[in-house]
Amino acid sequence: xxxxxxxxxxxxxxxxxxxxxxxxxxxxxxxxxxxxxxxxxxxxxxxxxxxxxxxxxxxxxxxxxxxxxxxxxxxxxxxxxxxxx
Numbered sequence: 163x164x165x166x167x168x169x170x171x172x173x174x175x176x177x178x179x180x181x182x183x184x185x186x187x188x189x190x191x192x193x194x195x196x197x198x199x200x201x202x203x204x205x206x207x208x209x210x211x212x213x214x215x216x217x218x219x220x221x222x223x224x225x226x227x228x229x230x231x232x233x234x235x236x237x238x239x240x241x242x243x244x245x246x247x
């Protein structure tokens with residue numbers, strides 16, 4: 163069992179406090195970003211809902227199908243199916 167000198171212990175403690183403060187600052191920034199994304203999503207959903215109710219929402223079914231296929235292809239790359247049982 164090794165013994166640390168008091169000086170080393172104090173330096174390590176200071177580093178831990180600094181890392182904790184930096185970690186908290188990063189979390190605060192992340193919370194703000196998440197809040198912004200949620201608010202932006204809610205706003206977009208509200209606008210889409212209103213457009214649907216107004217009858218002004220136009221859907222390009224061909225473009226939608228292309229995007230769905232592209233998404234499926236991405237899923238196959240990330241989660242390949244195994245042919246063997």
